[in-house]
Amino acid sequence: MVHIERTPLSAIRRAAVYVNSGKKSLSEIVAEQQPDIAMTAAFYDPGRWKPVCPVKADGKVLFADPEYNYWAIAWDTGPDAAEVLVPPGGSCARTNYVANCLLVREGKPQPKLYYGADVSGRRGRVAVGLTDTEWITYGATDGSSGACTPEELRDYMARQGCRFAVMMDGGGKVNVYVKAAGVMMEGRDPSNTLILLWLNHEEEKPVSEKKTVVLDAGHDAGNLANKSPDGTYYEHEFALDMAKRIRAHLERCGVAVTETRPDGGAVSLAQRCAIANGIPGLDLFVSLHSNAAGGSGWSSAKGWSCYLYGSGGEREKAANAILAEVRAAGVTVRSAPIVYDPALYVLKHTTAPAVLIEHGFHTNQEDVANLKDGAWRAAVAAAEARGIVAYLGLAWVPEEPQKAPAEPAEPTEAELAEAWVQSAGVMAGYDDGEMHLDDPVTRRQLMLVAYRLAKLAGLV
Structure with a gap:
């Protein structure tokens, strides 16, 4: 099982570090504490049943490293969750914190991860991340499509837009519960500490309606085979650029958008599907591509098309809505623009309605000229976004017109005077480089200014 839960910080009523002194199972803790979300927290020593990374619960430090700083997720109540640097000894003004293996900080994947050999390799994982507005919980059990190395988990959390993320304990200790989604990942081993979240349910309705x-x-930057015969066009660059363009339109219209590879990095087909399937109630999955005809040279096959797993249902409604806007924009489409292909991996393994768009053939010279053109990309991205917005039943929000840069204002007489007295050496200003023009003037200063003016006039 794989699940990613995005919780608005504003929806968190309370967060707590639960100390599992009774070695209770996740289901026992959930029944006892009634949280809305629960997740494994710190790594621990099974023999001593104590955490081995810095943890503070309700004002009490459970473990603090005597030598090293640790970056931790910390909070007093929950909605105020933020990153903090816990110094040696564990001193921190926050009431609660949990520090494990740091994955992402300031929105950047950490170049080197620090963890023991016993937690390396591909296994089930738990991670907690923060965006500016959300608490993100990631859980994947051993053997699932989300089982990964710490480095893969780091890259995944960065792609989710986390400005800060920490890997929690994992493997047989993957314990994740999300009440609203019906998720109960109960590990074969209990967790020594867990983070529990209780939510303000009045605030959940607007979130669910978005x-x-x-x-x-x-594709990705490592795939250089999908290109035009003359090597002037690469599919991975085009697809990423189109995702950015379409995203800007959708977000302006109030849609929550997730990209599978926002930084252009390598992401497997299974990971792409896991990202989509981890979003509860996902409305639409859109895969962006360009097509190719057989052979190694140029071909006559050209035009836009949309692939579906099969006919009917929401996916066909979405495809037809997008097609209508693409046609209205004057884009050349195939004679049979909607194609059914149940063999395509992302269409087969994504649970939400899914479409795969082929924007033209990068083996056709006319199509390649369009695919490389920024104006064509802009027009098609806007058309496809319009189609998606129409399918979702939302109103299209036009782009604000670009404002011409304001003409620089003419300097005032006072500004001209200030510049002149400085350049002429009449008044040099203070040591900080400022003139402080509103300060009072002493008789000595006035005398000095008069003397310098007289020198300029040749009177002394």
Whole structure:
């Protein structure tokens, strides 16, 4: 099982570090504490049943490293969750914190991860991340499509837009519960500490009503085979650029957008599907590509098309809505623009309605000229975004017109005077480089200014 839960910080009523002194199972803790969300927290020593990374619960430090600083997720109540640097000894003004393996900080994946050999390799994982507005909980059990190395988990959390993320304990100790999604990942071993969240349920309704879309930019920078015969066009660059353009339109219209590879890095097909399937109630999955005909040279096959797993249902409604806007924009489409292909991996393994768009053939010279053109990309991205917005039943929000840069204002007489007295050496200003023009003037200063003016006039 794989699940990612995005919780608005404003929806958190309370957060707590639960100290599992009774070695209770996750289901026992959930029944006892009644949280809305629960997740494994710190790594621990099973023999001593004590954490081995810095943890503070309700004002009490459970463990603090005597030598090293640790970055931790910390809070007093929950909605105020933020990153803090816990110094040696554990001193921190926050009431609660949990520090483990740091994955992401200031929005950047950490170049080197620090963890023991016993937690390396591909296994089930738990991670907690923060965006500016959300608490993100990631859970994946051993053997699932989300089982990964710490480095893969780091890259995944960065792609989710985390400005800060920490890997929690994992493997057989993956314990994750999300009440609203019906998720109960109960590990074969109990967790020594857990983070529990209780939510303000009055605030959940607006969140659930927000439409969600995943944009999947096809291929990645390591795939150089998908290109035009003359090598002037690469599919991975086009797909990523189109995802950025479409995202800007959708977010302006109030859609919550997740990209499968926002930084252009390598992401497997299974990971792309896991990202989509981890978003509860995802409204639409859109995979972006360009097509190719057989052979190694140029071909006559050209035009836009949209692939679906099968006919009917929400996916066909979405495809037809997008197609209508693409046609209205004057884009050349195939004679049969909607194609059914149940063999395509992302269409087969994504649970939400899914479409795969082929924007033209990068083996056709006319199509390649369009695919490389910024104006064509802008027009098609806007058309496809319009189609998606129409399918979601939302109103299209036009872009604000670009404002011409304001003409620089003419300097005032006072500004001209200030510049002149400085350049002429009449008044040099203070040591900080400022003139402090509103300060009072002493008789000595006035005398000095008069003397310098007289020198300029040749009177002394």
